[in-house]
Amino acid sequence: MSRKPTEDLLSALEQIVGPNGALRPGPDQEPYLTEWRDKYRGATPLIVRPATTQEVSRVLKLTYAANVAVVPQGGNTGLVGGQIPDPAGHEILISLDRMTRIGAIDVANNTLTVEGGAVLADIQKAAAEHDRLFPLSLASEGSARIGGLLSTNAGGTNVLRYGNAREQVLGLEVVLPDGTVWDGLRGLRKDNTGYDLKDLFIGAEGTLGIITGAVLKLQSMPRDYVAAFVGLRSPSAAIDLLARARSSFDQALSCFELIPRRGLDFVLQSFTDLKDPLDAPHPWYVLVELSSTESPGTLAPRLEEFLGAGVEEGRVENAVVAQSDGQRQSFWQLRERLSEAQKPFGGSIKHDISLPASQISDFLNRANQMVEQACPGIRPVPFGHLGDGNLHYNLTQPEGMDKQAFLDQWPQISRIVHDLVHEMGGSISAEHGLGQLKRDEIKHYKSDIEIDLMRRIKYAVDPKGLMNPGKVL
Numbered sequence: 001m002s003r004k005p006t007e008d009l010l011s012a013l014e015q016i017v018g019p020n021g022a023l024r025p026g027p028d029q030e031p032y033l034t035e036w037r038d039k040y041r042g043a044t045p046l047i048v049r050p051a052t053t054q055e056v057s058r059v060l061k062l063t064y065a066a067n068v069a070v071v072p073q074g075g076n077t078g079l080v081g082g083q084i085p086d087p088a089g090h091e092i093l094i095s096l097d098r099m100t101r102i103g104a105i106d107v108a109n110n111t112l113t114v115e116g117g118a119v120l121a122d123i124q125k126a127a128a129e130h131d132r133l134f135p136l137s138l139a140s141e142g143s144a145r146i147g148g149l150l151s152t153n154a155g156g157t158n159v160l161r162y163g164n165a166r167e168q169v170l171g172l173e174v175v176l177p178d179g180t181v182w183d184g185l186r187g188l189r190k191d192n193t194g195y196d197l198k199d200l201f202i203g204a205e206g207t208l209g210i211i212t213g214a215v216l217k218l219q220s221m222p223r224d225y226v227a228a229f230v231g232l233r234s235p236s237a238a239i240d241l242l243a244r245a246r247s248s249f250d251q252a253l254s255c256f257e258l259i260p261r262r263g264l265d266f267v268l269q270s271f272t273d274l275k276d277p278l279d280a281p282h283p284w285y286v287l288v289e290l291s292s293t294e295s296p297g298t299l300a301p302r303l304e305e306f307l308g309a310g311v312e313e314g315r316v317e318n319a320v321v322a323q324s325d326g327q328r329q330s331f332w333q334l335r336e337r338l339s340e341a342q343k344p345f346g347g348s349i350k351h352d353i354s355l356p357a358s359q360i361s362d363f364l365n366r367a368n369q370m371v372e373q374a375c376p377g378i379r380p381v382p383f384g385h386l387g388d389g390n391l392h393y394n395l396t397q398p399e400g401m402d403k404q405a406f407l408d409q410w411p412q413i414s415r416i417v418h419d420l421v422h423e424m425g426g427s428i429s430a431e432h433g434l435g436q437l438k439r440d441e442i443k444h445y446k447s448d449i450e451i452d453l454m455r456r457i458k459y460a461v462d463p464k465g466l467m468n469p470g471k472v473l
């Protein structure tokens with residue numbers, strides 16, 4: 001059972017991190033206590049911002065001895081409230097935003113060692129400076145930090161080709177709840193020496209320890225990129241195109257993102273500098289991207305031929321292949337602004353689900369009907385990483401409805417959606433994690449044995465339950 005921190009403990013923690021590393025309640029704490037969706041608001045008597053692993057360890061030794069709970073935070077871009085402390089104000093927030101060092105690259109081993117607070121965009125840049133690719137890529141990459149990305153096992157737009165965050169890491173350094181440092185910073189691609197401990201911490205959402213360092217796996221830098229914006233009649237046409245693109249392009253197929261017309265309309269109305277790449281509207285779109293290490297200009301003719309055949313055979317309504325890197329980026333803007341573009345249209349009830357790609361069309365038909373029945377006029381805006389079977393099944397409120405009255409229906413609507421996902425063999429959290437948002441919801445869908453094993457692991461690593469309590473379990 002965790003305790004409220006005493007003033008003595010708070011002063012001792014401040015001494016460890018120094019005046020630049022501690023924030024008492026006040027306006028400077030604000031950015032750490034609210035989150036992107038404005039759904040959770042926390043409170044804390046102290047934010048500590050350690051500058052080294054040793055400082056993290058010293059902080060945890062004190063909090064552990066005093067039975068005080070802690071909440072790790074990276075870039076605060078998480079979408080399930082995992083990084084926000086309890087509003088009661090008894091938990092210490094530990095931010096890694098001062099641990100941003102990017103170490104030396106090992107070109108021969110294709111690895112890069114970074115501190116837990118390194119920002120994803122900076123890691124990508126450091127790899128690119130050595131002609132290497134760090135392939136993890138998501139719209140929050142300018143703020144999300146590697147400790148948070150690994151703790152949520154983040155996905156993003158390149159999973160189709162390179163896998164989730166879990167697949168991008170070879171070694172970790174973690175500070176355990178009692179302050180012990182586990183140095184697993186090894187850059188080995190083969191290491192069958194017992195349980196893979198790093199995999200315990202990846203996706204644990206800060207409930208088992210604090211990730212303070214990582215050895216990341218790098219890839220060859222593609223030389224050739226091409227993207228196309230494709231108009232389609234239905235999700236099943238998109239799934240058919242995905243299967244054909246896989247056969248035609250194999251490893252070169254790196255992104256395959258689904259966008260509904262309603263989502264594109266929201267983006268075009270919210271961001272007037274962006275333009276519809278196609279002349280006429282289509283019910284659905286996919287953004288397809290290919291990349292390879294071959295010479296620039298190799299992929300574009302192949303993609304044009306592939307899509308041209310689709311148009312001739314009536315499988316594709318229309319398509320445009322980007323003629324420049326600028327145009328390719330503008331296609332990506334249309335995809336990446338989708339979440340933000342929903343805000344002016346009222347409240348949104350959001351889901352992050354995955355299913356076998358073959359089930360997605362059926363799911364959308366059934367789910368749309370069910371939510372319309374539950375809330376007439378509801379506006380589905382399902383979009384996302386179709387290539388991974390991952391949809392953000394977002395539901396915007398009916399026009400003219402009171403926002404709060406709509407958001408109050410979140411539990412009932414989510415139950416309908418999640419029951420259907422479960423029935424169809426899918427997951428209710430594809431890439432965002434459970435955090436606070438889905439902590440109770442998951443109990444309906446995971447088997448008793450899975451929940452029991454998770455609890456036993458949690459107890460073995462964090463017997464006092466002080467590491468990010470109330471999240472995941």
Ligand SMILES: Cc1cc2nc3c(=O)[nH]c(=O)nc-3n(C[C@H](O)[C@H](O)[C@H](O)COP(=O)(O)OP(=O)(O)OC[C@H]3O[C@@H](n4cnc5c(N)ncnc54)[C@H](O)[C@@H]3O)c2cc1C
Binds near residue numbers: 072146
């Ligand atoms: C616009 C936008 C787009 C997004 N797109 C995607 C997407 O495409 N794919 C995707 O997967 N996610 C996406 N996200 C969600 C989010 O960016 C990811 O979950 C990201 O991995 C969170 O990283 P962070 O550093 O911000 O972590 P935070 O939000 O700070 O924390 C997330 C969780 O990790 C824990 N944590 C943080 N740092 C550490 C650490 N060092 N050690 C242990 N635990 C830690 C926290 O306690 C919390 O439980 C998006 C978010 C936004 C705002």
